[in-house]
Amino acid sequence: MTRSKHNIFRKLKDSDNYILLNPLSKQADILSPELAREYEKGNIADPTEFIEKGYLSDEGEENRRYRNAYLSFIEAREAEEVQVFFVPTYACNFACSYCYQESYDHANDSRNPELTDAFFRWLDTELAGRKKYITVFGGEPLLPSSASRNVLERILTKAADRKLSVAVVTNGYELENYIPLLSSASIREVQVTLDGVGVVHDRRRPLHGGGATFDRIVRGIDAALAAGIPINLRAVVDRENLPHLPELARFAIARGWTGNPLFKTQLGRNYELHTCQIDQKKLYSRISLYEELYALIKENPEFLEFHRPAYSVTKFLFEHGELPDPLFDSCPGTKTEWALDYTGKVYACTATVGKKGEELGTFYPEISRRDEAIEEWEDRDVTSIPECANCNLQLTCGGGCAAVAKNTKGKILSPDCRPTDKLLSMGIPLYFTIPGDK
Ligand code: SF4
Ligand code: SF4
Structure with missing residues (x-):
């Protein structure tokens, strides 16, 4: 059993305690400074709960869970x-x-x-x-x-x-x-x-x-x-x-x-x-x-x-009492969002609508599609952006905004990093009472 590669572990703002969160197993816990030290050293006295909650896991088993979660994500998005x-x-x-x-x-x-x-x-x-x-x-x-x-x-x-x-x-x-x-x-x-x-x-x-x-x-x-x-x-x-x-x-x-x-x-x-x-x-x-x-x-x-x-998933956790499903993609463009303008052109979303060179097709005077460009948008998620592959934040970040990524890095298949660990470290103490904290 090793530490899950999806664990997000960070000291809470204005607190001695830590947050340990795993978006794949949908678990979150506050760790006392003592337990946090044990976790960091990889030397947890009683690991039973850590294993049950997916913070410690078998790599093969975790990869299987990841694939299943990805398929569910794609299926839910289609609907x-x-x-x-x-x-x-x-x-x-x-x-x-x-x-x-x-x-x-x-x-x-x-x-x-x-x-x-x-x-x-x-x-x-x-x-x-x-x-x-x-x-x-x-x-x-x-x-x-x-x-x-x-x-x-x-x-x-x-x-x-x-x-x-x-x-x-x-x-x-x-x-x-x-x-x-x-x-x-x-x-x-x-x-x-x-x-x-x-x-x-x-x-x-x-x-x-x-x-x-x-x-x-x-x-x-x-x-x-x-x-x-x-x-x-x-x-x-x-x-x-x-x-x-x-x-x-x-x-x-x-x-x-x-x-x-x-x-x-x-x-x-x-x-x-x-x-x-x-x-x-x-x-x-x-x-x-x-x-x-x-x-x-x-x-x-x-x-x-x-x-x-939102403070990443904190508001959701506060309002629903559980974590959201893993976020493999945070950019809805061409998947669950399109933007069409009066010039008859079709774009991925509101960030690109009207911008020269971002057209993905036309709807007037006739319907046309730039299939290759559309596919690039459709394919973009944390499984296709190379930088996201080994990032422990991937299932809370979702790869960020494709338009921003393209503007800053010149290509769609690049990351727009969301500092979700830092956001969690602030959001948790804002929304929840942490035992021992004022
Ligand atoms: S490119 Fe950015 S603004 Fe456009 S849909 Fe994706 S996340 Fe939203
Ligand atoms: S966009 Fe950056 S922070 Fe987000 S998953 Fe990819 S590498 Fe990680």
């Missing part, structure tokens, strides 16, 4: 719903300070109804037999023009014909005016972004040409919740606005949003994607963002009422 993004325009009425689409050409924005019809033809043929839903994305899909409204109406009607639900990603400025139309459809959720309260938000997400947007977005969120439409509130975070997040949390709590089962939140890390950000120093790395959040939550524990950061 999963596919999220298909549709970008009817890259035009937007906001001028966000960090917008990566700013440089995208939207001069030829087309409102051709044939395009929407072609989008649905692609869904019917390319994703026949798969469970799926549509997310209308942009640019800004809820613009005040009748052209924008007509496109959305057509999408909602055609989705209803196929019994598909629709989500909308919007800046929220026109949301209130769109409530009657959205209320008539099967809306899965509306994702709206608020980066803070009042001027904190307004400075980052002003109207094109200037102008505050916060108050109007808040009215839109209130109206959506009152109409029974689920809201997914997103905050895009960097060093500029993170210190103000507790204020946003208190605002959402006081407004009654967090007590509404239709309300949920997500934090998006502002990061360099394709075009140069003006101020690189503003950006957090993945780990530094979680470190700052850790300090922020310690100071403002009510923040967890507004948002629970």
Whole structure:
């Protein structure tokens, strides 16, 4: 019996204790400093429990379990719903300070109804037999023009014909005016972004040409919740606005949003994607963002009422009382996600949509596929990225984001490392009471 190559072992932040976690056997334990020392030395006085829990295992047996878990993962993913993004325009009425689409050409924005019809033809043929839903994305899909409204109406009607639900990603400025139309459809959720309260938000997400947007977005969120439409509130975070997040949390709590089962939140890390950000120093790395959040939550524990950061598998463990299944792939692109835009092109996901050279095919004027490029995306997981083969974090990391990996290393089959051990060392003491710790 040897130590499993999937064990994640790390000292907990602000504690003398350690976490030992094995995502393959789905076990996690807190080790006292004494037991941790025994484990490190490979000299555990009573190894029975370590063997039962898969922390110590026979290599052949573990490889067999790994293969079975991989097959189950692939099978489960085949049955999963596919999220298909549709970008009817890259035009937007906001001028966000960090917008990566700013440089995208939207001069030829087309409102051709044939395009929407072609989008649905692609869904019917390319994703026949798969469970799926549509997310209308942009640019800004809820613009005040009748052209924008007509496109959305057509999408909602055609989705209803196929019994598909629709989500909308919007800046929220026109949301209130769109409530009657959205209320008539099967809306899965509306994702709206608020980066803070009042001027904190307004400075980052002003109207094109200037102008505050916060108050109007808040009215839109209130109206959506009152109409029974689920809201997914997103905050895009960097060093500029993170210190103000507790204020946003208190605002959402006081407004009654967090007590509404239709309300949920997500934090998006502002990061360099394709075009140069003006101020690189503003950006957090993945780990530094979680470190700052850790300090922020310690100071403002009510923040967890507004948002629970994942800290790798910690939040899942806290909410479900067990670990998730092993994560062989954390990138849904081309597997359970696609993104199609108004130019008639098909992309893997929202990170690549509209980016020159990332096209994987077309849906208008006719359907075509770049099979070789698609296969590369489809094949990418921790079993195909060479660097992941001997990494003990692989089943909590999943190989990271293919778009980031390609941007930084020049090829899809390369790693985008997630420091899941460090995340666990912070997440466990945030979500759980550790015996002996304050
Ligand atoms: S490439 Fe990155 S952004 Fe795109 S689906 Fe994969 S993980 Fe998500
Ligand atoms: S992407 Fe990096 S951290 Fe993740 S499994 Fe691969 S080598 Fe490990």
